[in-house]
Amino acid sequence: MGDERAEQARRDVAQAISHIVREAGGSRRAREELRRELESHFAEAAGSPERLREALARFGEAREVGAALRRARGPRGPLLYLAKVLASLAASLLVAAAVQVVVNLRAAPAGDGLRLAVGISLGLPASALVVALAVLAWELGVAPLCARLERHPARLGVAIAAGLVAALGVHSLHGAPIPPALALAASAVTVGTWACTIAIAARLDRAYLERLGTR
Amino acid sequence: MDYDRELLTGTVTVLILSLLAERPMYGWEILREAERRSASAFLMKEGTIYPALHQMERSGFLKAEWRDGEDGRSRKYYALTAKGRRVAESKRRQWESLAEAVRLILAGPARG
Numbered sequence: 001m002g003d004e005r006a007e008q009a010r011r012d013v014a015q016a017i018s019h020i021v022r023e024a025g026g027s028r029r030a031r032e033e034l035r036r037e038l039e040s041h042f043a044e045a046a047g048s049p050e051r052l053r054e055a056l057a058r059f060g061e062a063r064e065v066g067a068a069l070r071r072a073r074g075p076r077g078p079l080l081y082l083a084k085v086l087a088s089l090a091a092s093l094l095v096a097a098a099v100q101v102v103v104n105l106r107a108a109p110a111g112d113g114l115r116l117a118v119g120i121s122l123g124l125p126a127s128a129l130v131v132a133l134a135v136l137a138w139e140l141g142v143a144p145l146c147a148r149l150e151r152h153p154a155r156l157g158v159a160i161a162a163g164l165v166a167a168l169g170v171h172s173l174h175g176a177p178i179p180p181a182l183a184l185a186a187s188a189v190t191v192g193t194w195a196c197t198i199a200i201a202a203r204l205d206r207a208y209l210e211r212l213g214t215r
Numbered sequence: 216m217d218y219d220r221e222l223l224t225g226t227v228t229v230l231i232l233s234l235l236a237e238r239p240m241y242g243w244e245i246l247r248e249a250e251r252r253s254a255s256a257f258l259m260k261e262g263t264i265y266p267a268l269h270q271m272e273r274s275g276f277l278k279a280e281w282r283d284g285e286d287g288r289s290r291k292y293y294a295l296t297a298k299g300r301r302v303a304e305s306k307r308r309q310w311e312s313l314a315e316a317v318r319l320i321l322a323g324p325a326r327g
Contacts (some may be wrong), residue, residue: 039240039267040241040290040291041243041261058261058262060263064262065263065265069266071266072265072270140298141275141299141301146301
């Protein structure tokens with residue numbers, strides 16, 4: 001009798017697992033992986049038929065769990081992630097380009113309106129590189145580079161100072177020293193672009209996670 | 216105690232991230248640890264943990280690997296990624312701040 005109860009409990013668990021895996025859907029590999037994980041879960045309660053039944057009761061309705069697993073897997077997940085990254089890049093590039101335009105605006109000679117300085121031909125691609133690196137750092141979770149500098153004035157100051165030293169050093173090495181004021185401006189623009197990109201990436205991350213329901 | 220669903224929304228994520236910030240764990244272990252630390256006050260429907268774990272893995276907060284235990288059983292362990300650590304810390308601070316604010320409000324007007 002005891003063996004029958006144990007066998008029935010095991011069958012009930014196996015049935016529940018099959019139902020959950022079926023509801024969750026996905027590739028064959030994903031389903032096998034899920035089945036293995038669920039079997040491993042219930043194996044922890046395998047001491048007696050009563051423990052198995054309790055574990056089954058605590059687990060919840062198979063259909064509901066399966067549906068939740070299907071939503072977690074979500075076929076739109078990878079597309080949504082790609083859209084998020086592209087949106088981060090696009091928004092940040094737009095901001096970076098706007099900053100470069102403002103920084104490179106000059107009064108045209110003879111009061112002929114405004115023009116863009118030659119420096120923008122270097123500034124734009126450099127900014128694009130900064131944006132790309134910042135987005136990459138964010139997506140890879142490289143901790144020190146993902147700090148929200150705009151929330152930490154001291155760190156922002158240190159970053160700009162480091163940029164200033166780097167700019168002076170690089171130009172000096174190439175035998176083309178630049179005025180410290182220009183180096184400071186370049187550093188401030190670069191660090192500002194980086195900080196804006198990280199802030200945009202963080203904001204879009206929150207929206208993405210809200211959409212996925214993990215926030 | 217049974218908690219309102221709306222109170223629990225978002226709690227599971229914070230709890231999982233906080234526990235995994237200490238060490239990698241498998242699903243059953245996370246549930247037992249949450250139960251033990253809350254003196255059984257927190258008993259979630261156990262099936263809810265796997266959708267949460269899988270979603271966080273897909274979001275890049277967790278990484279998973281199968282490990283063979285000394286008892287010969289294979290278990291799927293989850294651990295925080297660098298991104299997950301950052302999110303865990305952020306959520307922990309937010310939760311503590313919120314809990315303190317709610318506690319102050321529920322405590323009523325200051326005496327004296």
